[in-house]
Amino acid sequence: xxxxxxxxxAIIGAPLRYFLQGxxxxxxxxxxxxxxxxxxxxxxxxxxxxxxxxEDRDLLGREGRLFLLVGFLGxxxxxxxxxxxxxxxxxxxxxxxxxxxxALSTVVGLLSVWAGSVLARVA
Numbered sequence: 001x002x003x004x005x006x007x008x009x010a011i012i013g014a015p016l017r018y019f020l021q022g023x024x025x026x027x028x029x030x031x032x033x034x035x036x037x038x039x040x041x042x043x044x045x046x047x048x049x050x051x052x053x054x055e056d057r058d059l060l061g062r063e064g065r066l067f068l069l070v071g072f073l074g075x076x077x078x079x080x081x082x083x084x085x086x087x088x089x090x091x092x093x094x095x096x097x098x099x100x101x102x103a104l105s106t107v108v109g110l111l112s113v114w115a116g117s118v119l120a121r122v123a
Contacts, residue, residue: 005063009071017076043077047084 017039025035050068054060060068073080082105089098 002066005066006071006074009067009073010075011071013072013075039077040079043073043080044083046076047073047080048087051084 020042021035021039023035024038025033028034047069050060050073054065054069086098086101089095089101
């Protein structure tokens with residue numbers, strides 16, 4: 001049943017991301033990725049709100065967390081998970097690990113995109 005909750009949230013999150021990202025980008029009239037930025041920022045706001053309510057007030061329950069945090073936000077933007085995990089490390093005063101996570105995510109992520117692009121061109 002776990003996967004049903006995740007799938008239910010994902011069915012809503014993925015199309016919403018597609019719509020919002022495209023609409024914001026279209027309205028911006030520029031090539032700067034405003035659509036992606038809008039999705040990432042709203043996803044971070046949502047996970048901050050929902051995960052804090054789930055933790056501090058014991059709201060949502062297991063099924064609600066699976067549906068909203070894993071399914072919906074997981075398909076809407078994985079950047080929200082990155083934001084929440086970094087926030088959690090900082091909240092726990094684990095500054096070194098938070099900084100390492102941010103640095104590794106950024107550097108290794110960009111290197112992985114570059115490597116994938118190189119592989120695609122030689123294949």
